Amino acid sequence: METTIQEVDGKLVATLSGEFDTAAAIDAEQALKPLLESSGRDLAIDCSELEYISSSGLRIFLNILKNARSSGNKVTLLGVNEVIRDVLELTGLVKLFELE
Amino acid sequence: MPPFVHPSGHYFFFLGKAIFRQSKLLQVFSSGKVFSRIVRNKAGFGLAVVIFAALIVEGISLLQYGRLRKLVMQAAERQSMVELWTKTEIINHTLESAEATIHDHLWDLSRNLPYPDSMFSAARRLVETNPDIVGGFITFIPGYYPGKGELFEPYARKSGGTVKVSQIASADHDYTANPDYLKVLAEDRGHWTDPYHYVDESEMDLTTYSCPLKDGSGRTVGVCGIDIDLSWLGDTLNVYHSLPSSFTIVLTREGKPFAGPSGSRVAGQVVRLLHDGATVPPQAGSARAGMIAFRDSLSGDKALLYYASRKDEPQWQVAQVIFEKELYGNIRKNRFIDFLLTLIALTALFLMIERFARNEKRLRDAYVDQARIGNELHIARRIQEEMLPKKFPPFPDRTDVDIFGSLKPAREVGGDIFDFFIRDGKLFFVVGDVSGKGIPAAIVMAMIHSMFSLASASEDDPVKIVKAVNAEGCRNNSAGMFVTCFIGVLNLSSGRLRYCNAGHDRPLLVGCAVEELPANANLPVGVLPDVQFEGQECRIAPGTTVFLYTDGLTEAKDTSRRMFGKDRVIGILGRFISDPAAAAADIVSAADREVETFISGTEQEDDLTMLAIRYNGNAAREWEESIVLRNDLGQVKELNGFVKSVTGRLGIGKDEAARIRLAVEEVVVNVIEYAYPEGHDGEVQVDARPDGRSLVFTVTDSGRPFDPTKVPAPDTGQPAELRTPGGLGIFIARELMDSIEYARRDGKNVLTLRKGLRNGARHGVQHRV
Numbered sequence: 001m002e003t004t005i006q007e008v009d010g011k012l013v014a015t016l017s018g019e020f021d022t023a024a025a026i027d028a029e030q031a032l033k034p035l036l037e038s039s040g041r042d043l044a045i046d047c048s049e050l051e052y053i054s055s056s057g058l059r060i061f062l063n064i065l066k067n068a069r070s071s072g073n074k075v076t077l078l079g080v081n082e083v084i085r086d087v088l089e090l091t092g093l094v095k096l097f098e099l100e
Numbered sequence: 101m102p103p104f105v106h107p108s109g110h111y112f113f114f115l116g117k118a119i120f121r122q123s124k125l126l127q128v129f130s131s132g133k134v135f136s137r138i139v140r141n142k143a144g145f146g147l148a149v150v151i152f153a154a155l156i157v158e159g160i161s162l163l164q165y166g167r168l169r170k171l172v173m174q175a176a177e178r179q180s181m182v183e184l185w186t187k188t189e190i191i192n193h194t195l196e197s198a199e200a201t202i203h204d205h206l207w208d209l210s211r212n213l214p215y216p217d218s219m220f221s222a223a224r225r226l227v228e229t230n231p232d233i234v235g236g237f238i239t240f241i242p243g244y245y246p247g248k249g250e251l252f253e254p255y256a257r258k259s260g261g262t263v264k265v266s267q268i269a270s271a272d273h274d275y276t277a278n279p280d281y282l283k284v285l286a287e288d289r290g291h292w293t294d295p296y297h298y299v300d301e302s303e304m305d306l307t308t309y310s311c312p313l314k315d316g317s318g319r320t321v322g323v324c325g326i327d328i329d330l331s332w333l334g335d336t337l338n339v340y341h342s343l344p345s346s347f348t349i350v351l352t353r354e355g356k357p358f359a360g361p362s363g364s365r366v367a368g369q370v371v372r373l374l375h376d377g378a379t380v381p382p383q384a385g386s387a388r389a390g391m392i393a394f395r396d397s398l399s400g401d402k403a404l405l406y407y408a409s410r411k412d413e414p415q416w417q418v419a420q421v422i423f424e425k426e427l428y429g430n431i432r433k434n435r436f437i438d439f440l441l442t443l444i445a446l447t448a449l450f451l452m453i454e455r456f457a458r459n460e461k462r463l464r465d466a467y468v469d470q471a472r473i474g475n476e477l478h479i480a481r482r483i484q485e486e487m488l489p490k491k492f493p494p495f496p497d498r499t500d501v502d503i504f505g506s507l508k509p510a511r512e513v514g515g516d517i518f519d520f521f522i523r524d525g526k527l528f529f530v531v532g533d534v535s536g537k538g539i540p541a542a543i544v545m546a547m548i549h550s551m552f553s554l555a556s557a558s559e560d561d562p563v564k565i566v567k568a569v570n571a572e573g574c575r576n577n578s579a580g581m582f583v584t585c586f587i588g589v590l591n592l593s594s595g596r597l598r599y600c601n602a603g604h605d606r607p608l609l610v611g612c613a614v615e616e617l618p619a620n621a622n623l624p625v626g627v628l629p630d631v632q633f634e635g636q637e638c639r640i641a642p643g644t645t646v647f648l649y650t651d652g653l654t655e656a657k658d659t660s661r662r663m664f665g666k667d668r669v670i671g672i673l674g675r676f677i678s679d680p681a682a683a684a685a686d687i688v689s690a691a692d693r694e695v696e697t698f699i700s701g702t703e704q705e706d707d708l709t710m711l712a713i714r715y716n717g718n719a720a721r722e723w724e725e726s727i728v729l730r731n732d733l734g735q736v737k738e739l740n741g742f743v744k745s746v747t748g749r750l751g752i753g754k755d756e757a758a759r760i761r762l763a764v765e766e767v768v769v770n771v772i773e774y775a776y777p778e779g780h781d782g783e784v785q786v787d788a789r790p791d792g793r794s795l796v797f798t799v800t801d802s803g804r805p806f807d808p809t810k811v812p813a814p815d816t817g818q819p820a821e822l823r824t825p826g827g828l829g830i831f832i833a834r835e836l837m838d839s840i841e842y843a844r845r846d847g848k849n850v851l852t853l854r855k856g857l858r859n860g861a862r863h864g865v866q867h868r869v
Contacts, residue, residue, distance in 0.1 A: 019740070021736050021737075021740060021765060022733050022736045022765060022769045023733055023734050023735075023736040023737050026733065026734075051758070052758055052761070052762070054762055054765050054766060054769070054829070055766055055769075055828040055829035055832055056769070056829075058828060059828070082755055083755050083758045083759060083762075086759070087762065087832060090816075090831075090832060090835045090836075091814075091816055091828060091831070091832065092815075092816025092817055092818075093816075096819070
């Protein structure tokens with residue numbers, strides 16, 4: 001999975017493209033460090049090119065969220081596809097994130 | 101009489117001639133070129149024939165008329181001669197009887213000569229014995245009777261019914277100076293005077309016959325004579341005439357007329373003619389007869405003059421005049437009628453020819469048109485045939501599907517269509533029926549068909565294909581023709597059938613039972629451009645035949661107008677239930693035979709279309725794929741590749757495959773992480789196989805006993821901060837799979853994940869476009 005991080009309108013945006021399976025999660029944790037350690041900024045994860053996510057990926061998302069909330073920020077998920085949305089709903093995580 | 105053709109014979113002859121000529125012309129002209137040239141110039145043709153006929157007819161008519169005239173003239177001549185002789189005879193009779201009277205009395209007179217007073221009664225007797233004699237006299241030679249004076253003429257005269265006798269000789273009436281008296285004495289024979297007009301108490305035309313009176317010794321002693329009244333002659337001769345305006349006159353030898361019809365005005369001219377025409381008066385002792393043609397100077401009419409003269413003295417001439425106008429009047433009238441009738445007949449002929457030529461042209465044009473239309477229909481049928489799949493079986497190398505279709509058009513060209521093709525492992529098929537028949541229906545169907553081909557070349561969703569076809573069908577559809585159709589897309593590896601109906605009959609599925617494929621009716625295409633279409637999908641079990649048809653099958657009518665009906669179709673299909681050997685062609689031909697028998701005796705009214713698709717599925721229905729992984733999270737890549745190939749093999753859709761993959765990944769990751777103790781290598785085997793209508797994954801490891809199904813589900817309602825990462829994976833897998841079962845077998849953990857791939861509409865997957 002490819003990970004790119006940009007700053008857009010004062011938000012930190014991570015763009016993921018590819019599949020966020022368990023194998024990819026190992027490297028993703030490193031790549032998403034800026035978000036995992038960000039503070040004071042709203043965060044966004046662009047999932048429009050994300051085709052797949054497994055529970056390891058969800059775990060990382062959850063950690064990003066926890067971190068952001070601790071500084072009073074929110075995390076927005078962008079362009080989530082149907083399958084990922086299903087999974088977010090299944091797991092109840094859909095309520096915790098902003099979805100666009 | 102020479103042969104004479106009755107006027108009606110004229111026409112039959114001429115008509116027959118015309119008909120014969122026409123048929124001959126036809127033979128000559130039926131070679132196209134000449135015929136068409138003449139027919140094109142139809143006015144000239146008709147006119148030429150008519151003029152030709154007219155000339156012939158008029159020629160014949162003239163000839164006939166000429167001959168008739170001659171015949172009539174000959175008849176008139178004969179008639180006139182007969183009349184003349186008859187009339188002459190009348191004159192002859194009168195004259196001869198007068199002569200006879202005198203001669204009869206001569207002997208008596210001669211005997212009584214010595215008695216002069218008996219002469220008076222003798223004279224009386226002369227008059228009395230013959231009604232024609234109006235006067236009788238005896239003139240004696242001067243001084244024959246000394247006692248009677250120099251001149252002695254006893255004279256008897258009819259007057260007012262009595263006979264007056266007297267002696268009329270006197271100094272004033274000196275008969276010795278009379279030329280007739282002198283002539284008789286000189287020639288010593290009887291003599292007739294020319295007729296003369298005598299006026300007394302009445303007016304009379306008289307003629308006198310006198311002859312010598314001799315005594316016993318043969319000495320001429322006087323002249324005896326009688327007067328004949330000829331006043332009646334003119335009228336008598338003119339009492340009868342064959343023709344109203346003709347008349348008879350009598351003339352003296354010298355040509356002086358003395359008797360004729362009252363008020364005859366032509367006499368002078370006739371006299372002149374006779375005079376001129378007969379330069380020589382008739383020879384004494386010979387009769388003469390002849391005919392002179394002349395023109396009436398007053399009226400200008402042509403006339404004929406027939407004349408005959410007496411043989412003996414007096415050689416009077418009887419003449420009869422006939423006007424040609426009257427003589428030929430009838431035949432002239434006939435000729436005129438002839439002419440009129442000929443004109444009518446020729447006009448009729450002309451019209452007949454015109455009509456004939458026009459009809460020929462019209463027939464010819466119609467024939468050409470018909471041929472052209474027939475040709476066009478033929479071509480249209482060829483085009484339509486080209487559009488249909490013709491080769492059966494269409495995919496002889498394929499075992500997963502068996503297709504047979506047939507389309508029997510009602511007329512030359514029909515409004516039904518069926519088509520199919522395979523792209524990317526999917527069978528696209530369509531069956532359609534246009535409202536209407538013939539060329540218009542075929543044209544609409546061709547448009548629809550090409551739109552189907554175009555749309556399905558790049559689009560897998562039958563609803564979208566139907567929508568594209570509908571858009572095309574609504575475009576330029578001023579005729580308002582609509583098309584019912586059914587479009588299906590069958591995934592040949594998975595048996596998954598996506599379909600969209602558009603007002604068509606629902607296909608029948610023949611498997612272990614005959615059932616109707618549940619489908620939305622929707623509207624036919626070509627009705628409204630913005631209408632919604634709803635499609636469905638289902639799974640076709642291998643061994644099932646999809647049977648599509650048009651209403652030409654269910655609505656086929658027999659001689660009693662009863663319909664074939666869907667129940668009959670279901671009955672026929674029922675014979676092929678659970679029949680592993682039933683081929684698509686068998687089903688279709690069985691139905692075809694039944695329909696043919698049903699409608700025998702009547703004409704097929706509507707196009708009859710049937711398409712049978714038997715889905716056999718993949719040849720190796722039973723298979724299993726396996727992969728063995730190390731307990732290393734990095735192996736997830738290999739696992740996911742494996743799951744992808746398995747779902748692809750079954751043609752499972754992208755999203756569904758993603759869910760299956762996620763479930764399998766979570767389970768396997770779980771095993772990788774927890775089955776074996778830390779640092780220990782171990783293997784995890786994943787098997788996949790289809791099982792009936794399900795896909796089954798089996799995850800086997802020989803680690804410590806661990807039942808992930810017992811792991812409690814996380815509380816998905818918890819706020820983020822309280823959410824723990826654990827338990828999520830298994831929870832997700834359990835949610836996504838139909839079932840996960842754990843078993844411990846032979847010292848191994850065996851997890852069986854099952855996902856059903858069901859027939860019928862899937863929950864939550866109503867697809868609207």
